[in-house]
Amino acid sequence: MNELDELLGRFGNKLDDGLDAAAPRAAGQARALLIEAIHVESTNGAGGQRRWRGGFPRPDGHGVWSGLLAIVLSVAVTLVVLAVALGTRGHRASSGAAVPSVLPFGSSLNPSGPTGVIASSVRLAAVVPDPEGSGPAWGLKTYRVTGDMTCLQVGREQSGRIGAVGAYGSFGDDSRFHPFTFSDVGFGTCVPDDAHQHAFDNVAYANAPASASGELCQTFAGGFPPHLPARLKARLTAQSHAADCEPRNQRLVAFGLLGPDATSVTYRTAYGTATTQTHGPDGAYLIVEPVNPAICGTQCGYSGGGTGTAMSLPVGLIATITYRDAPTCHGPPLTNNGLILQRFDDCRDVGYLAPHGPKVTEADVASAVHVQPMPARYYCIPKGIYRPNVLRIPCDGRVPNGYFRITGGASQLMVYISWIARQPVTNVNDSTYSIQVANPRRCGGGQGGNGTQSLIRAGTRITRDVEVSSRCAGTYRGTVVYEPSLGPAGQGGAGLPQPGAPGTYLVGRFSIVVP
Amino acid sequence: MLFDRHFARVHRYLRRRLGDELAGELAAETFLQAFRSRRRFTGGEASVLAWLYGIATNLVRMNHRTEERRLRAYARAAAGLSGYEPAIAVEDRLDAEALGPALALALSGLSPALREVLVLHAWAELSHEEIAEALGCSSTAVRPRLSRARSRLAAGLGTPVTTEVEER
Numbered sequence: 001m002n003e004l005d006e007l008l009g010r011f012g013n014k015l016d017d018g019l020d021a022a023a024p025r026a027a028g029q030a031r032a033l034l035i036e037a038i039h040v041e042s043t044n045g046a047g048g049q050r051r052w053r054g055g056f057p058r059p060d061g062h063g064v065w066s067g068l069l070a071i072v073l074s075v076a077v078t079l080v081v082l083a084v085a086l087g088t089r090g091h092r093a094s095s096g097a098a099v100p101s102v103l104p105f106g107s108s109l110n111p112s113g114p115t116g117v118i119a120s121s122v123r124l125a126a127v128v129p130d131p132e133g134s135g136p137a138w139g140l141k142t143y144r145v146t147g148d149m150t151c152l153q154v155g156r157e158q159s160g161r162i163g164a165v166g167a168y169g170s171f172g173d174d175s176r177f178h179p180f181t182f183s184d185v186g187f188g189t190c191v192p193d194d195a196h197q198h199a200f201d202n203v204a205y206a207n208a209p210a211s212a213s214g215e216l217c218q219t220f221a222g223g224f225p226p227h228l229p230a231r232l233k234a235r236l237t238a239q240s241h242a243a244d245c246e247p248r249n250q251r252l253v254a255f256g257l258l259g260p261d262a263t264s265v266t267y268r269t270a271y272g273t274a275t276t277q278t279h280g281p282d283g284a285y286l287i288v289e290p291v292n293p294a295i296c297g298t299q300c301g302y303s304g305g306g307t308g309t310a311m312s313l314p315v316g317l318i319a320t321i322t323y324r325d326a327p328t329c330h331g332p333p334l335t336n337n338g339l340i341l342q343r344f345d346d347c348r349d350v351g352y353l354a355p356h357g358p359k360v361t362e363a364d365v366a367s368a369v370h371v372q373p374m375p376a377r378y379y380c381i382p383k384g385i386y387r388p389n390v391l392r393i394p395c396d397g398r399v400p401n402g403y404f405r406i407t408g409g410a411s412q413l414m415v416y417i418s419w420i421a422r423q424p425v426t427n428v429n430d431s432t433y434s435i436q437v438a439n440p441r442r443c444g445g446g447q448g449g450n451g452t453q454s455l456i457r458a459g460t461r462i463t464r465d466v467e468v469s470s471r472c473a474g475t476y477r478g479t480v481v482y483e484p485s486l487g488p489a490g491q492g493g494a495g496l497p498q499p500g501a502p503g504t505y506l507v508g509r510f511s512i513v514v515p
Numbered sequence: 516m517l518f519d520r521h522f523a524r525v526h527r528y529l530r531r532r533l534g535d536e537l538a539g540e541l542a543a544e545t546f547l548q549a550f551r552s553r554r555r556f557t558g559g560e561a562s563v564l565a566w567l568y569g570i571a572t573n574l575v576r577m578n579h580r581t582e583e584r585r586l587r588a589y590a591r592a593a594a595g596l597s598g599y600e601p602a603i604a605v606e607d608r609l610d611a612e613a614l615g616p617a618l619a620l621a622l623s624g625l626s627p628a629l630r631e632v633l634v635l636h637a638w639a640e641l642s643h644e645e646i647a648e649a650l651g652c653s654s655t656a657v658r659p660r661l662s663r664a665r666s667r668l669a670a671g672l673g674t675p676v677t678t679e680v681e682e683r
Contacts, residue, residue: 004665008637011618015531026539027522
């Protein structure tokens with residue numbers, strides 16, 4: 001740490017004054033909320049999630065909960081620990097919380113996975129002029145990538161290429177066009193395709209940098225400080241590709257794919273409404289407007305926005321969507337509370353067809369499940385950024401080169417579970433093989449597990465690790481289930497698939513005996 | 516338990532950034548979101564905390580104006596109490612007590628993106644790799660961003676911009 005870091009650390013300590021008194025109260029409230037959420041999810045199906053797939057056996061009737069609630073409260077928090085600590089060790093690009101779905105400028109599309117662009121699918125789907133008449137037009141490019149996904153790349157368009165411009169404070173105002181590679185989706189994102197290989201997605205930014213650099217603007221009230229030397233300002237913006245957050249250096253940018261049946265989108269502007277036709281087989285649209293305080297509300301002046309999934313649409317911006325053979329849908333009225341995306345009650349997934357799961361039966365996925373206990377006092381994992389599908393290994397003796405020892409091993413027994421994946425996983429977001437392990441009743445019940453969340457070829461042997469408590473003897477019973485892709489992007493429920501739940505197939509059962 | 520192990524740290528981090536009232540609410544929301552997205556959690560046990568900080572940071576991002584207002588208010592209040600004088604040479608007041616108002620002001624002037632990388636390092640004590648995990652970017656992107664953040668902070672404090680050289 002350098003001197004600044006130390007100063008900041010001490011400054012943080014000063015801000016902690018009185019924390020000791022506040023923390024227990026906050027922890028109590030948070031714990032209550034968490035338990036309530038788990039209770040709601042387990043009884044109602046995760047409040048809008050597709051279905052219950054969490055770690056508790058589903059009760060036969062809601063009334064059961066009233067009697068068992070006290071037991072559940074203690075088990076429920078344990079579930080969180082198990083679900084997270086055992087965790088699904090998945091593909092980084094499919095992470096929900098830690099990895100934003102909008103990739104920053106210069107990032108790689110899928111650095112740890114076998115993603116490739118299908119050349120014949122590359123399409124300049126929509127081009128619109130800059131609303132201030134400044135610089136190249138804006139473009140939306142779409143392309144399919146392996147794994148049944150479609151990417152949306154948005155930025156300034158020049159000779160069919162999408163990129164950012166060195167202007168509006170970005171790239172040191174070098175006046176050059178900075179083309180994106182396929183890995184640089186700018187404000188865009190990548191989403192799974194439906195059964196007809198159409199993608200559905202919506203993205204909106206109330207305050208996107210006018211340069212299209214795809215990076216958040218630098219927030220200084222009223223722009224950069226006036227005393228900042230021009231050369232330093234140029235150097236800073238050149239390094240970060242990002243401009244300041246003055247409205248003149250920003251645009252409202254919204255785009256998406258509404259499906260093959262969508263024909264037009266009517267949206268609100270500062271002066272009324274405007275209508276744009278959709279383009280191409282996926283119903284692409286692109287809206288670029290000046291920053292509109294009526295829409296961005298309190299968010300004006302900084303870079304905000306987000307990605308929707310399937311038919312989550314920018315509230316306040318989209319007024320209506322027309323379809324060829326379906327009723328026109330209407331968005332909610334302007335709320336002036338920021339450009340948020342949510343599902344419109346009036347708009348259904350018109351034209352969306354859930355990907356067909358492979359025509360399989362459980363006999364087609366059944367496989368012997370092998371169990372290999374790996375008893376040890378300590379376990380190790382590789383150093384550096386977590387890579388998917390890495391097994392934790394016993395390391396009681398010397399820690400192998402490139403590994404580090406993880407804590408908590410003393411009370412845990414690591415067990416390797418392996419089976420043959422007889423059916424492929426072609427969509428990392430919504431398809432998976434999952435392991436569930438149920439604790440013996442006298443050990444408190446509850447379940448934990450692990451999942452694949454990576455592309456898998458049929459016939460591959462899969463090995464995953466799971467933990468059970470080495471301090472509670474008994475028989476831990478488990479299952480491996482296969483779940484093909486279901487539903488539009490982001491519609492998957494939380495938790496692990498339950499055997500017997502719709503759309504899941506039992507691969508095999510196993511048991512682990514802890515002496 | 517995950518909640519018991521990490522709640523205090525996540526809550527302290529949020530409290531430093533947003534104050535008591537929001538911190539309690541957002542700490543709860545952090546663990547709720549963690550629970551709801553547990554299936555998509557990509558890391559092992561070692562990265563659970565980084566993952567939680569990532570969720571918390573996303574929540575702070577939605578409240579960055581509150582954070583900036585809070586920092587500016589802190590600066591005003593602390594300046595009033597300590598007789599803070601911005602014209603005093605920075606070498607004469609290189610301690611957190613004296614620099615509190617200036618630090619608060621300088622932090623409030625940073626972009627949310629730079630501020631979060633700085634406090635994840637200095638307050639949450641995350642490594643570059645863990646910050647990358649938390650923010651969903653590559654660790655190679657963290658280093659220059661952290662360097663820029665320090666430069667901006669140093670500029671805001673009136674110190675020479677030398678941290679970039681130190682980072683390389």
